[in-house]
Amino acid sequence: MITHDEALRRWKAAIVCGLLAAVLVAPLAVAQENGPGHGDDALLKQMERDSESVLTGRHFSYDPAGRRDPFEPLVRATPTGRRGKRPKGIAGMLVSEIDLRGISTDVRGVPLALFNGSDNRGHTLRVGDVVYDGRVIAIDDARGVVVFRQSVDDPRRIKPYRDVYKKLYPSDELDEEDVE
Numbered sequence: 001m002i003t004h005d006e007a008l009r010r011w012k013a014a015i016v017c018g019l020l021a022a023v024l025v026a027p028l029a030v031a032q033e034n035g036p037g038h039g040d041d042a043l044l045k046q047m048e049r050d051s052e053s054v055l056t057g058r059h060f061s062y063d064p065a066g067r068r069d070p071f072e073p074l075v076r077a078t079p080t081g082r083r084g085k086r087p088k089g090i091a092g093m094l095v096s097e098i099d100l101r102g103i104s105t106d107v108r109g110v111p112l113a114l115f116n117g118s119d120n121r122g123h124t125l126r127v128g129d130v131v132y133d134g135r136v137i138a139i140d141d142a143r144g145v146v147v148f149r150q151s152v153d154d155p156r157r158i159k160p161y162r163d164v165y166k167k168l169y170p171s172d173e174l175d176e177e178d179v180e
Helices: 004-034 039-056
Strands: 099-105 111-116 122-125 134-140 145-151 161-167
Touching: 099 161, 111 134, 134 161
Parallel strands: none
Antiparallel strands: 099 111, 111 122, 134 145, 145 161
16 A cells, blocks of 8 residues: 555656656767767757857846846945945044034134044034035934934935934924924
């Protein structure tokens, strides 16, 4: 008496043997069609051409048609357009690497933000100044807030940026609509 598992195993083995026989017999049939002697050479040349076309990309191709590359990570460590070494000073620091230490105004009344960078030195920024992954878009000296527009390379986001608020007094609650 043959069990269900034994019958299934035999059936799978028969399918594998059939596929293996088809794979082995097909080249022999091609060789017989081409005539005696040079069938093996023709088969080898055809295999070389096929492998060469696959390697050069002629056989398989991918047309992105405006879509992103599926092998690129969704979120990149460095922003798009910023490759290679970072510049020196605050221009080479990320928004997350600098700490707001104070806000002041210059002689003309233009607000200045005083930051402590990752190099443990003091730096000043005005509205419009650029850091590595963003720029200063607002300084509110009355509330003690500096707003950065940080570049974000995340295809899941609608906007390619996000606004980062650096607070001088972190305990105060900030109403984000009030900052200009």
